[in-house]
Amino acid sequence: MAKRILIDPVTRIEGHAKISIYLDDADQVDHARFHVTEFRGFERMYEGRPFWEMPAITARVCGICPVSHLLASSRAGDELLAVEVPLPAKKLRRLNNLAQILQSHALSFFHLSAPDFLLGFDSDPVRRNVFGLIAEHPELARSGIRLRQFGQEIIERLGGKKIHPAWCVPGGVRSSLDDEDLRWIRDRIPESRDVTVQALELFKGLVEKFRQEAQSFGNFPSLHMGLVGVGGLWEHGEGTVRFVDSERKIVADGLDPRKFFDYIGEAVEPWSYLKSPYYRPLGYRDGMYRVGPLARLNVCDSMGTPLANKELDEFRQLGAGAVNASFFFHQARLIEVLACVERIEKMLDDPDLKSKDLRADAGVNRLEGVGCSEAPRGTLFHHYQIDENGLIRKANLVIATGQNNLAMNQTVTQIAREYISGPEIPEGVLNRIEAGIRAFDPCLSCSTHAIGQMPLHVEMVRSDGQIIDERQR
Amino acid sequence: MSVVTLTINDQLVSASSGETILQAARSVGIDIPTLCYVEGLTAHGGCRMCLVEVEGARQLQPACFLNVNEGMTIRTETDQLREYRKMIVELLLAEGNHTCSICVANNNCELQDAAVEMGVDHERLEYTYPQREVDVSHERFGVDHNRCILCTRCVRVCDELEGAHTWDISGRGANLKMITDMNQPWGESPTCTSCGKCFMACPTGAIFQKGSTASELDHNRAKLDFLINARENQLWEL
Amino acid sequence: MTGRNGDRIKLATVWLGGCSGCHMSFLDLDEWLFELAMFADVVFTPLVDIKEYPEHVDAVLVEGAVANEDNLEFIRLVRERSKWLISFGDCAVTGNVTALRNPLGDPLTILERSYIELADVNPRLPDEPDILPPLLDRVEPLHRVVHVDAYIPGCPPPADRIRKSLEAIRDGRLPKLEGQDIQFG
Numbered sequence: 001m002a003k004r005i006l007i008d009p010v011t012r013i014e015g016h017a018k019i020s021i022y023l024d025d026a027d028q029v030d031h032a033r034f035h036v037t038e039f040r041g042f043e044r045m046y047e048g049r050p051f052w053e054m055p056a057i058t059a060r061v062c063g064i065c066p067v068s069h070l071l072a073s074s075r076a077g078d079e080l081l082a083v084e085v086p087l088p089a090k091k092l093r094r095l096n097n098l099a100q101i102l103q104s105h106a107l108s109f110f111h112l113s114a115p116d117f118l119l120g121f122d123s124d125p126v127r128r129n130v131f132g133l134i135a136e137h138p139e140l141a142r143s144g145i146r147l148r149q150f151g152q153e154i155i156e157r158l159g160g161k162k163i164h165p166a167w168c169v170p171g172g173v174r175s176s177l178d179d180e181d182l183r184w185i186r187d188r189i190p191e192s193r194d195v196t197v198q199a200l201e202l203f204k205g206l207v208e209k210f211r212q213e214a215q216s217f218g219n220f221p222s223l224h225m226g227l228v229g230v231g232g233l234w235e236h237g238e239g240t241v242r243f244v245d246s247e248r249k250i251v252a253d254g255l256d257p258r259k260f261f262d263y264i265g266e267a268v269e270p271w272s273y274l275k276s277p278y279y280r281p282l283g284y285r286d287g288m289y290r291v292g293p294l295a296r297l298n299v300c301d302s303m304g305t306p307l308a309n310k311e312l313d314e315f316r317q318l319g320a321g322a323v324n325a326s327f328f329f330h331q332a333r334l335i336e337v338l339a340c341v342e343r344i345e346k347m348l349d350d351p352d353l354k355s356k357d358l359r360a361d362a363g364v365n366r367l368e369g370v371g372c373s374e375a376p377r378g379t380l381f382h383h384y385q386i387d388e389n390g391l392i393r394k395a396n397l398v399i400a401t402g403q404n405n406l407a408m409n410q411t412v413t414q415i416a417r418e419y420i421s422g423p424e425i426p427e428g429v430l431n432r433i434e435a436g437i438r439a440f441d442p443c444l445s446c447s448t449h450a451i452g453q454m455p456l457h458v459e460m461v462r463s464d465g466q467i468i469d470e471r472q473r
Numbered sequence: 474m475s476v477v478t479l480t481i482n483d484q485l486v487s488a489s490s491g492e493t494i495l496q497a498a499r500s501v502g503i504d505i506p507t508l509c510y511v512e513g514l515t516a517h518g519g520c521r522m523c524l525v526e527v528e529g530a531r532q533l534q535p536a537c538f539l540n541v542n543e544g545m546t547i548r549t550e551t552d553q554l555r556e557y558r559k560m561i562v563e564l565l566l567a568e569g570n571h572t573c574s575i576c577v578a579n580n581n582c583e584l585q586d587a588a589v590e591m592g593v594d595h596e597r598l599e600y601t602y603p604q605r606e607v608d609v610s611h612e613r614f615g616v617d618h619n620r621c622i623l624c625t626r627c628v629r630v631c632d633e634l635e636g637a638h639t640w641d642i643s644g645r646g647a648n649l650k651m652i653t654d655m656n657q658p659w660g661e662s663p664t665c666t667s668c669g670k671c672f673m674a675c676p677t678g679a680i681f682q683k684g685s686t687a688s689e690l691d692h693n694r695a696k697l698d699f700l701i702n703a704r705e706n707q708l709w710e711l
Numbered sequence: 712m713t714g715r716n717g718d719r720i721k722l723a724t725v726w727l728g729g730c731s732g733c734h735m736s737f738l739d740l741d742e743w744l745f746e747l748a749m750f751a752d753v754v755f756t757p758l759v760d761i762k763e764y765p766e767h768v769d770a771v772l773v774e775g776a777v778a779n780e781d782n783l784e785f786i787r788l789v790r791e792r793s794k795w796l797i798s799f800g801d802c803a804v805t806g807n808v809t810a811l812r813n814p815l816g817d818p819l820t821i822l823e824r825s826y827i828e829l830a831d832v833n834p835r836l837p838d839e840p841d842i843l844p845p846l847l848d849r850v851e852p853l854h855r856v857v858h859v860d861a862y863i864p865g866c867p868p869p870a871d872r873i874r875k876s877l878e879a880i881r882d883g884r885l886p887k888l889e890g891q892d893i894q895f896g
Contacts, residue, residue, distance in 0.1 A: 050609055055686060057808065271842055594862040
């Protein structure tokens with residue numbers, strides 16, 4: 001007779017979700033499930049709309065990483081137009097994505113996860129948040145806020161708006177930067193770099209304290225997937241797809257992101273609105289893979305910039321092959337922020353950022369197109385089919401968080417097994433389970449094209465479906 | 474033409490007989506809001522935004538149709554008129570599918586501007602969510618009926634200025650719809666000259682240039698004004 | 712600095728069927744969040760770990776439209792426990808992008824597209840009872856479901872609109888935006 005614990009809502013993640021924990025006859029954790037409970041049905045809504053409008057509509061899938069959708073959607077549009085995007089536009093798009101990854105990672109670390117590390121997993125839930133951080137660690141909170149602002153401000157200077165800028169379009173982008181913009185960005189580089197380095201030191205100093213969490217927060221073998229550039233360089237936009245296994249051996253390399261459906265399948269489970277993508281050659285469930293910062297660092301050979309490379313070397317020591325402990329998503333995220341700052345700085349002297357050669361024009365030249373981008377949370381694919389006039393006939397979005405679905409389910413199972421040994425649910429466990437999920441920084445608005453707060457409501461259920469204990473926060 | 478004197482909002486205004494209240498008011502800088510009116514095209518009187526109070530008359534009158542008369546007293550700004558205009562904007566918003574955030578005409582839309590001007594910060598009526606089509610069969614332009622407010626500017630500009638009369642109206646009541654020729658896809662229209670005047674005249678994002686992305690549309694109304702002015706005043710005869 | 716009566720203001724933010732962009736715009740208040748912290752306690756938001764919506768909230772900003780039965784049940788509770796309920800962003804105010812599914816009819820066809828036609832393994836509709844809330848036939852703006860006291864339009868509302876509204880709340884006034892500050896989109 002199994003029992004179920006339900007966590008509802010899961011908080012400080014970006015979406016609506018619940019967690020169920022199933023206990024066996026001996027009251028030991030059998031397995032756990034991560035339910036995403038929100039659904040907005042974007043795929044059907046896109047049908048009959050002109051594909052030129054897709055970047056703006058798909059950006060509204062997610063307010064946290066709208067730029068990722070703008071980029072993937074615009075790139076799918078480039079395919080439909082069958083044009084070569086002008087080089088300056090490509091560079092500006094890349095700058096936009098670096099700013100986006102930076103701001104989203106800053107949000108994940110400082111606003112959402114730092115309260116756990118600095119105030120403690122067992123601290124008062126009323127204070128364990130960004131406002132508690134403002135009260136108790138004001139300087140850290142302020143520097144985190146300013147780091148995110150740095151990314152958001154670049155996005156605004158490029159697109160006129162911090163959230164949902166209508167800037168990146170099929171064929172290119174709509175505007176470039178001026179000297180004043182470049183000066184502003186340059187002025188903020190040193191501060192942003194210092195804050196990131198300090199945050200990394202802070203996190204690395206805490207790892208010892210959270211040894212048990214690091215061991216149990218989604219620490220298991222799986223594949224890792226991400227884009228890599230030429231020579232295996234860390235890449236976030238225009239590379240090819242690489243899979244590595246838990247030993248960091250290359251399983252597949254040089255895959256064309258435009259053919260993702262050849263190697264990624266999607267499964268549905270009745271208990272979640274979040275679909276479960278898997279690596280086709282290994283089949284459903286065995287084909288579990290992770291995406292996002294941890295995976296990107298596992299698949300790449302080099303970060304391409306000096307400070308980030310140094311951090312990557314240190315990061316490699318965390319695992320024998322690949323780093324398989326999801327707790328280190330946090331560290332990977334900060335290393336990526338560092339890479340973003342360094343790469344942005346490197347770009348600033350490029351006169352192309354002020355170019356007026358920004359957009360290639362064409363009509364409908366292909367009826368099917370795929371666009372891909374590395375979103376903060378992992379690889380994002382937009383796949384459109386259109387009619388000869390340009391109206392969408394079918395659209396499918398394969399979202400980063402979805403691709404971590406199988407791994408997130410395994411993570412909650414692992415944490416539940418580690419911290420629950422009986423029909424009662426200790427308080428700190430709820431937060432640890434959530435924190436395990438939070439390590440993936442899931443963006444559920446994206447994944448089911450839905451969003452909201454994540455509920456935490458744990459239910460214990462017998463195998464006959466009867467709820468025997470329940471706990472909510 | 475003789476000159477008449479009338480009072481608009483307590484201000485004495487002189488106008489030529491044959492002018493409308495709307496023209497007389499605008500000539501002295503009194504703005505009366507409109508949506509279907511385009512200076513130089515036949516008035517339509519369809520949107521009712523320009524309704525004014527005429528002293529002695531039992532009903533409100535559309536300023537775009539009403540001719541000036543000696544001694545008239547007109548009010549263009551009263552609480553009742555403001556409420557009516559706000560309601561008209563809300564009726565228009567509820568009747569179509571107007572999603573400003575993802576519209577090609579965002580930040581460049583007369584309906585959106587009217588909503589701001591009338592203080593519409595939410596819709597008091599129930600949205601109807603009609604099922605409407607998008608036609609992008611034309612090589613250069615598209616029409617999204619979700620955003621159409623049936624102002625008929627496209628019909629009038631196509632008929633009166635271009636002389637093609639590609640656009641017309643079909644259906645009645647809630648089924649009213651703008652059509653091209655015999656209700657065939659725009660791209661198959663034998664009469665359309667692809668001049669783009671309907672696009673320039675459209676107050677919302679209903680008629681758009683293909684390839685426009687959100688918030689990108691520029692109606693280029695100045696070009697239309699130039700054309701109308703040129704025809705009326707024969708600007709080419711220097 | 713505190714609220715008008717010297718009391719700290721109990722502020723909440725809620726997230727229904729929307730993209731979280733309004734909440735992100737809230738975070739774009741950046742360092743003004745420090746000022747906010749001086750007069751308000753944020754007692755409930757997706758950014759904090761309180762799972763149950765508290766009693767006697769002074770003002771709540773609600774992002775998103777009402778799209779499923781959980782949203783409906785929750786917003787009624789929020790209404791009951793809050794003095795001022797404020798529609799926060801276009802989805803809450805007009806339905807916006809979340810309501811794009813409404814002209815398509817009932818939600819079944821929409822679910823089928825996502826979970827049957829676009830799935831490779833187990834094509835079926837997710838429907839676990841008591842876990843997955845059924846979708847409402849029609850996505851509704853907040854004020855069609857509960858009484859709303861004020862509106863902050865925008866997709867998302869820019870941070871300065873949010874700041875103006877919070878300053879009004881600080882001063883004991885119901886926010887009333889006008890001019891360009893009420894523009895949708």
